[in-house]
Amino acid sequence: xxxxxxxxxxxxxxxxxxxxxxxxxxxxxxxxxxxxxxxxxxxxxxxxxxxxxxxxxxxxxxxxxxxxxxxxxxxxxxxxxxxxxxxxxxxxxxxxxxxxxxxxxxxxxxxxxxxxxxxxxxxxxxxxxxxxxxxxxxxxxxxxxxxxxxxxxxxxxxxxxxxxxxxxxxxxxxxxxxxxxxxxxxxxxxxxxxxxxxxxxxxxxxxxxxxxxxxxxxxxxxxxxxxxxxxxxxxxxxxxxxxxxxxxxxxxxxxxxxxxxxxxxxxxxxxxxxxxxxxxxxxxxxxxxxxxxxxxxxxxxxxxxxxxxxxxxxxxxxxxxxxxxxxxxxxxxxxxxxxxxxxxxxxxxxxxxxxxxxxxxxxxxxxxxxxxxxxxxxxxxxxxxxxxxxxxxxxxxxxxxxxxxxxxxxxxxxxxxxxxxxxxxxxxxxxxxxxxxxxxxxxxxxxxxxxxxxxxxxxxxxxxxxxxxxxxxxxxxxxxxxxxxxxxxxxxxxxxxxxxxxxxxxxxxxxxxxxxxxxxxxxxxxxxxxxxxxxxxxxxxxxxxxxxxxxxxxxxxxxxxxxxxxxxxxxxxxxxxxxxxxxxxxxxxxxxxxxxxxxxxxxxxxxxxxxxxxxxxxxxxxxxxxxxxxxxxxxxxxxxxxxxxxxxxxxxxxxxxxxxxxxxxxxxxxxxxxxxxxxxxxxxxxxxxxxxxxxxxxxxxxxxxxxxxxxxxxxxxxxxxxxxxxxxxxxxxxxxxxxxxxxxx
Numbered sequence: 001x002x003x004x005x006x007x008x009x010x011x012x013x014x015x016x017x018x019x020x021x022x023x024x025x026x027x028x029x030x031x032x033x034x035x036x037x038x039x040x041x042x043x044x045x046x047x048x049x050x051x052x053x054x055x056x057x058x059x060x061x062x063x064x065x066x067x068x069x070x071x072x073x074x075x076x077x078x079x080x081x082x083x084x085x086x087x088x089x090x091x092x093x094x095x096x097x098x099x100x101x102x103x104x105x106x107x108x109x110x111x112x113x114x115x116x117x118x119x120x121x122x123x124x125x126x127x128x129x130x131x132x133x134x135x136x137x138x139x140x141x142x143x144x145x146x147x148x149x150x151x152x153x154x155x156x157x158x159x160x161x162x163x164x165x166x167x168x169x170x171x172x173x174x175x176x177x178x179x180x181x182x183x184x185x186x187x188x189x190x191x192x193x194x195x196x197x198x199x200x201x202x203x204x205x206x207x208x209x210x211x212x213x214x215x216x217x218x219x220x221x222x223x224x225x226x227x228x229x230x231x232x233x234x235x236x237x238x239x240x241x242x243x244x245x246x247x248x249x250x251x252x253x254x255x256x257x258x259x260x261x262x263x264x265x266x267x268x269x270x271x272x273x274x275x276x277x278x279x280x281x282x283x284x285x286x287x288x289x290x291x292x293x294x295x296x297x298x299x300x301x302x303x304x305x306x307x308x309x310x311x312x313x314x315x316x317x318x319x320x321x322x323x324x325x326x327x328x329x330x331x332x333x334x335x336x337x338x339x340x341x342x343x344x345x346x347x348x349x350x351x352x353x354x355x356x357x358x359x360x361x362x363x364x365x366x367x368x369x370x371x372x373x374x375x376x377x378x379x380x381x382x383x384x385x386x387x388x389x390x391x392x393x394x395x396x397x398x399x400x401x402x403x404x405x406x407x408x409x410x411x412x413x414x415x416x417x418x419x420x421x422x423x424x425x426x427x428x429x430x431x432x433x434x435x436x437x438x439x440x441x442x443x444x445x446x447x448x449x450x451x452x453x454x455x456x457x458x459x460x461x462x463x464x465x466x467x468x469x470x471x472x473x474x475x476x477x478x479x480x481x482x483x484x485x486x487x488x489x490x491x492x493x494x495x496x497x498x499x500x501x502x503x504x505x506x507x508x509x510x511x512x513x514x515x516x517x518x519x520x521x522x523x524x525x526x527x528x529x530x531x532x533x534x535x536x537x538x539x540x541x542x543x544x545x546x547x548x549x550x551x552x553x554x555x556x557x558x559x560x561x562x563x564x565x566x567x568x569x570x571x572x573x574x575x576x577x578x579x580x581x582x583x584x585x586x587x588x589x590x591x592x593x594x595x596x597x598x599x600x601x602x603x604x605x606x607x608x609x610x611x612x613x614x615x616x617x618x619x620x621x622x623x624x625x626x627x628x629x630x631x632x633x634x635x636x637x638x639x640x641x642x643x644x645x646x647x648x649x650x651x652x653x654x655x656x657x658x659x660x661x662x663x664x665x666x667x668x669x670x671x672x673x674x675x676x677x678x679x680x681x682x683x684x685x686x687x688x689x690x691x692x693x694x695x696x697x698x699x700x701x702x703x704x705x706x707x708x709x710x711x712x713x714x715x716x717x718x719x720x721x722x723x724x725x726x727x728x729x730x731x732x733x734x735x736x737x738x739x740x741x742x743x744x745x
Contacts, residue, residue, distance in 0.1 A: 032172040033179055036335035036342075036349060037356040038133060038158045039165030041172060043087045045158055046076040048101060051126050052134045062105040062123035069119055075152045081119070088124060089116045095217050097168045098183045099129035099496060111218070111262075111300070113269040132161040132492065139367045141360050159360050162492055163189055163353040165335060166346075169214075177341060179334035182214035182239070182264070187497030190489050196350050197482050197489075204233045204347055211346065212504055216264035218300075219501035220244060223326070226506050232346035235333040241265055243273075243325045244503075247312060250305055254290065255312050257319070259302040261501075265327040270294075274302055276323045284578065285322065288315045318512030326510075357485050362475065365484075369471040374436065376464040381437025382444060383457050392441065394424050395431075402442060409438040518559050523579055525552035525591065525605055532588030533558070533579045543584055552605045561608040563633065564591065565654040566600035571633060571642035573608070596639045604654040608633075615662050617669075617686065618643050619653040619698060619710040625669065625737075626695035627688040630656070644694045653710035657683075670711040670720045670732050671699045672744065679741030680732035683712060697738040 034041050040048070050072040056063050069084045077084060090096055092104035095111045106122035109115055116122060126134070136159040144153040169183035192210035196202050213228045222228070223240040231237035244261040262270055274294045281289040288310040295301040304319070306312050320326040333344050337352060344352070385392055392409070398418035399405035407413045412429045419425040433441065474480045520536040524547070536555065539547065547553055554562070556576060564572040574595045580588055591597060611630040619625045626643070633642070643651060661667055667683035679699045687696050699707065709722025719726045731744050 033177075033334060033336045033341055034165055034170045034172070035157055036165060036337045036344060036352045038160035039163065039168065039170065039335075040133070040158065041087070041170070043072075043077055043079070043084060044091060044101070046154065047072050047084065047088050047091070048126065048130055048133060048158065049137075049155060050076060051102075051124070051130075052137065056125040058103060058126055058128045058131065060125060062103070062125045065119040065122045065124050068124060076147050076154050078148050085116075085119045088119075092124065096183075098186055098215065098217055099162075099164070099167055100127050101130040101133070101164075101168075103127045112271045112296075129162075129496070133158045133164065135159065135161070136360070136364060139364055141363045141367075157356075160353075160356070161360075161488060162186070162496075163193055163350060165349055165353070166211075167496075170335075177334060178332060180330055180332045181335075182329060182331060183216060184211060185215035185498065185500050187493050188212070188215065188500070190493045190496070193350050193354060194486050194489050196347065197354055197486060200351075202347070204229060204345065207347055207350075208232065213502070214239070215500050215502045216241070217501070218264050219261035220263045221503045221505055221507075223505055223507040225504035228504070231331050235331075235343040235345050235348070237331050239329040239331060240509075241327055241329050242320065242507075245316070245325075253308045255306045257304040257306060257312065257316060259304070259325065260300055262300055262302075263324065263327045263329075264502075265324065265329055269324075270296070270300065270302075273324045277302070277304060277319070280319075280322060286315060286318055287577075314513055317510035320510045321512050354485075358478075358481060361481055361485055365471050365474050365481075369468060369475065372464050372467045372471060376461065376468060377434060378436055378440045379457055379461045379464060381433050382440055383454070383461060384433070385437075385441045385444070386454050386457070388427070391424055391427055394419060395428055406435075406438045406442060409433045409441060410435055518557055521556060521558050521576060521581070522547065523552075523554045523556060523562055523576060523605075523607075524550040524584075524588070526588075527551050529591045529602070530588040531562075531574075531579050531591050531594070532586060533576060533581045534584050535581070539584070546584060554605065554607050554610075556607040556609060563606050563608050563611050564595060564597060564602055565604045565606075565642055565651065566597060566602055567650045567652070568600045569641060569643045569645045569651050570600065570639055572597050572639045573635075573637070601650075603651055604656070606656050611656055614659070615657045615688070617653070617655040617657055617683070617712055618651065618695060619669075619671070619707065620645060620649045620695065621652050621706045622646060622649040623671070623697055623699045623701050623707050624649070624695035625686050625698035625710075626693055627657075627683075627686050628691050628693075629688065632691045642691055644692055646694060652707055655712045657712070664714070666715045667712055668715050668729075668734070669698065669737075670713065670727075670729070671707055671741065672709045672722050672727070673699070673701060673705045673741065674708045675702065675705045676744045677702075677705065677741040678727070678732045678744040679739060680729070680734050681737040681739070682734075685737040700738055700740045 032041065038045065047068065051068055054063060054068065054071060056068070065085060065088060068088060069081050072084050073079070073081055088102060089104070089108055092100055092102040092108045094100055103125050104122060105124065107117035108122060137155060141159040143156045145156055146152070147154050165181060166184045166189045167186045169181045170179055172179045188211045192207055195210050196207065208229060213222055213225060221242040221244060223242050227237055227239070231239070241263040243259050243263050245257055245259045248256045248258050250256040262273055274292065277289070277292045280286050281292055288307050289304060290307045291305040293303045293305070295303055306315060333349065334341055335344060335349070395408050395417060396405050399408065400416065404417065408417055408428055409431050410433055412431045414425055414428050417428070419428065474484055521533040522536060522539065523531065523533050525531045558576045560576050562574045562576065562579070564574070566572065572595045574591070578594050582588060591602070611633055614630045616628045616630055617625070618628065628643070633640070645651065657667070665684055668680050669683055669686065670678070670680045672678050686698070689695065701707070711720040711722065713720055713729070717729055720729055720732070727744060733742050
C-alpha cells in the first residue's frame, strides 16, 4: 500500500544524471576497458577463467564453444551470448593478437572478414600463452569476489606473468571515451620490462631501444616512425600504417604490384581492400590498372596488374591515397587502474605491470614459504617418530580410539592407555608432537620404516630447510625478488620471442598525378540526357552541322570537368575523362549513370574552366536572385550545395556570365510569372553573395503566383525567350529590382 511515508520525492533531472553516471561507470569499468595489470576486459577474463574451471588446458581436448559461452554467461557474465562468443573468437585470431589466448578448432573466421561458424559448431581450449594468465589461481595470488548472483566466486584480476596489455593490445568504446592500444612484439616488450626492472629511471627514449614501436600481427609498415616516441610519452597519437608490396614482372611486358601484407587497420577485412581496388579499376579512377586478383592462401597475395608502359610508382601513390592500403591507426592508451580510467604512457603501463608482478611474486613466495614450513614441520615429526616407532606402536595398541592416541602424541596424556611397562608409560609422557605431526604419524604407512624411506625423509628435510631460507631471502630482499621475476620473464622471452614483422620507416604522404594526355574534346548531351565526348580533331566540315542538333555542346579539355546545376540547388561534377569517348554517331550514356544526379531536374551544363572564370547568376521560383563568383565552386567533390533554398522553393535558372558581360553594364534581368506578370531591371542591382546565401528578392509576387521564366539579356535585344515562347522586350517595363511587375499580353 502506497502511503506518504514510503513516497520518495526525487528531482527528475538529478535522477537522470545519477542514473547515467552509474551506467557510464558500469560500461567503463565492467565492460569496455581493460585493466592495466592483466590487460583484459571483464568478458575476456571471465571466459578464460570459465575455460580454466572446465579444465580446458592446452594439453586437453577441445570443448564446444557453446559450452564455454554457456558457463561464462550463466556463472560470471550475465550479458548476451553473441557478445561473449565474439570475444572468444577474437582471442583466437592470430591476425588480431600477437599471442592468441584461445586455441580454436573449426571455422573461427579469416583475415578476409569471414565470420566464425556458429558456436555450436566450433570448439576451443586455452592456448599456451593463456596459461601465463591463469597459473597460480590456486595459490591465493589474487582476490576473489562473489559473482552476480553470489553463487560462485570469480577473480578480480588474473595473475598475469606477462604484460598482455602491450603484447596483444586492445580496442574498446565506452561512454565518452575509447581505448586503442596497438599490439607489440612479445620478445621486445618482455626485454623492455626487464630493462625497466633493472633501471626504474629509464626514459621513454632509452626504453625504445628495447621497444622501438608497435609490431602488428599482419606486418605492414609504420610510415611515421618519428612520431612513435611522442605517442609512447603521451599515450595518444596517430600512426600511418601501410601494407607491404613487391613489384614483379608480368606477362607481355606488364608489371604487377603484389601486396603481401595489409595494414592492421584492415584486419579481418582484406576483402574490403580487394573490393576497393576492383571498384577503382571499374570506375576508371586508375586507368593504369588492367586487372586485380586475390591469390591469397595462408599468406596474403593481392595482385594488381599494371598496363604496359604505365608509371607503377605513381599508381602506387594513388593506391595508398584512395584505398585502405594506407590508413591511420589512432592510438589511445587508456586502461583502468583502481577502478578509474587513465591514459598511460608506455613506461607507465610497464611500471603498473611490474608493480603487479612484485605483488604477485610476494604472495606466491609467501604461499610457498608457508607450505614449506608446514611440510618441514610434518617431516621433522616423521623423522622424530621413526626413532621412537616402537613406543608409538605401543601407544596405538593400548589406545581405544584415534582421538586418545593423538592426545597422547600431542600432550603426553597417557590416561586410560594400556602400556606393557612403566618405562614405556614414563617415556610416552614426554611426547610433544604438534597436531599436524600427530596427524601425519597416524596416517604414516609402515613402508615409511624402510631405511631408504627414512633417508628420503632426511633429504626432504634438508631440501625444505634450504627452500625456506631461499624464500625468506626473496621476501626480505627486493633485489632477490626482482631476480626471480627477471628469471621467469627471460624464460618467457625464449617461449614467445618471434621476428619483428612491422617495419618502422619515415615516408612522406604520396601524391598521385593522373596520367591524362591533354586534348580538346566536344562534350555533347542530347535532349534525353545521353552524354558523350568526341575528339575535336575528328569533326570534319561534313559533320559540323550534326553538332548543332545537340542542345548542350561544350568544347573543353579532356582534363576539365562538367558542372551540372539542378533544381534542388545542387551542383554535380563529372570528369571529362569519365564521359564515354565515342564516335559522333554513337549514342553515349545517361548522365545519371556517370554522376550522382538522381531524379533532380537539370537546369544547366557548363565546364568547370568556364565556370571558374565567370560570375554565376541564380534565380528561384519564389523570385530570389543573386550573383556568385565561380571561384566559390572550386571543389573536387562530386556533389555540393550550389545555393541555399527556402522550404518549398527550387532553382529555376542558372546563367554563367563572363567578365566582359558583367563589365558592360548593359545586362538586364527579365522575369515572367505563371500569371504572366513581367518585370525587367538592371543586373547591376543584383547583389553578389556567397553560395550559401539565399539571395535577394528579384520580383514581388502575389501569394498564389511564382516565377515561370528568367532571362538575362543585353538591353539591345528585341526578344526574350521563356520555355520556347518569345516575348518582345518592350513589353517588360524597366523598373527597380524587387518591384511588382506588369501584365504581359
